[in-house]
Amino acid sequence: MRNLVILGGGYGGMRILEKLLDGQLPDDVNITLVDRNPYHCLKTEYYALAAGTISDQHIRVAFPEDTKLNVAYGEISSIDLEDKKVLLKDQDPIEYDDLVIGLGCEDKYHNVPGADTYTYSIQTIDKSRRTYQALNNLGTGSTVSIVGAGLSGVELASELIESRPDLKIKLFDRGDHILSAFPKRLSTYVESWFHKHNVDIVPNSNITKVEEMLLYNHDKAISSDVIVWTAGIQPNKVVRDMNIEKDKQGRAILTPQHFLPTDDSVFVVGDCASLSHAPSAQLAEGQAEQIVTVLLKKWAGEPLPESFPTIKLKGVLGSLGKKHGFGLVADRAITGRVARLLKSGILWMYKYHRG
Numbered sequence: 001m002r003n004l005v006i007l008g009g010g011y012g013g014m015r016i017l018e019k020l021l022d023g024q025l026p027d028d029v030n031i032t033l034v035d036r037n038p039y040h041c042l043k044t045e046y047y048a049l050a051a052g053t054i055s056d057q058h059i060r061v062a063f064p065e066d067t068k069l070n071v072a073y074g075e076i077s078s079i080d081l082e083d084k085k086v087l088l089k090d091q092d093p094i095e096y097d098d099l100v101i102g103l104g105c106e107d108k109y110h111n112v113p114g115a116d117t118y119t120y121s122i123q124t125i126d127k128s129r130r131t132y133q134a135l136n137n138l139g140t141g142s143t144v145s146i147v148g149a150g151l152s153g154v155e156l157a158s159e160l161i162e163s164r165p166d167l168k169i170k171l172f173d174r175g176d177h178i179l180s181a182f183p184k185r186l187s188t189y190v191e192s193w194f195h196k197h198n199v200d201i202v203p204n205s206n207i208t209k210v211e212e213m214l215l216y217n218h219d220k221a222i223s224s225d226v227i228v229w230t231a232g233i234q235p236n237k238v239v240r241d242m243n244i245e246k247d248k249q250g251r252a253i254l255t256p257q258h259f260l261p262t263d264d265s266v267f268v269v270g271d272c273a274s275l276s277h278a279p280s281a282q283l284a285e286g287q288a289e290q291i292v293t294v295l296l297k298k299w300a301g302e303p304l305p306e307s308f309p310t311i312k313l314k315g316v317l318g319s320l321g322k323k324h325g326f327g328l329v330a331d332r333a334i335t336g337r338v339a340r341l342l343k344s345g346i347l348w349m350y351k352y353h354r355g
Helices: 011-021 043-051 125-136 151-163 184-196 281-300 337-352
Strands: 002-007 029-035 069-073 076-080 085-088 098-101 105-107 143-147 168-172 200-202 207-211 214-217 220-223 226-229 233-235 263-268 315-320 324-329 332-336
Touching: 002 011, 011 029, 011 098, 011 281, 043 125, 043 151, 098 281, 125 226, 143 151, 151 168, 151 184, 151 315, 184 200, 184 315, 184 324, 184 332, 263 281, 315 337, 324 337, 332 337
Parallel strands: 002 029, 002 098, 029 069, 098 263, 143 168, 143 226, 168 200
Antiparallel strands: 076 085, 105 233, 207 214, 214 220, 315 324, 324 332
């Protein structure tokens, strides 16, 4: 039997499982999924978990059940490409014939002293739980500083205002305006919403150091009861430590078929892959579908596709609490209740109408 090992039950890993287990998996192939959690986590909703507006159960989705799927739980320490083994902490290695690496990303602290020690995170469900505890144990009038005003920072700030309107929230960003990746109209709309809800936006910031309950902006100390870091991501350490070709962000460089140039049995999906678009759940799912096509042809002994069409992204949606939102859909900017309803509908479809 051939063993396909998938590392990480994220958006890419889940899409590969759904496609292969829907009657396409050859009889001589089994799948082993390796994850530290016994469920798929909706990472796009971690901000709401941290803010306390949704429950933990709300963002969990069960892994598929199939006689040809084995789920192994553990912490991945490294990958032995030469011997085709996945090494786990305090467990026996798992051998593979084909491997899909979908381990996601981690916070990037840009060498800011103390940032990795004295800030909270929403990059994993465990870290989001800890952030929830820290934020919701604060007393009235406490100050929360959020570093980074991209999509994650903006959604966390807006959700926290709804959950804890008694807190003082500061949102720090390096640019002149928040949401620098979005059109000016959308950043202006969100800034106006924040001003109405008394969120203190600090533009042109430069965080030089973090200490316990102190954030240094341009070397000026700012007292903060909780500091949350949302100012950048990098690939999982397992991928960063691999002796493979990487781009400037540390992501694995791949062939058009999504495997390593030096090893056609190792695929990389999602945040760890060097792709033309910024990492997102949509991109990981689109890439996963192309990987399934390659795997099926490889197993059947057929020629592999020389290339694939560019993965088309439908857009990006962000929430401002439970009633307002913003986003780009088919390159069209939308704001207000319609944007929020669209995001809620997409989340509902993902959870309850998989595949």
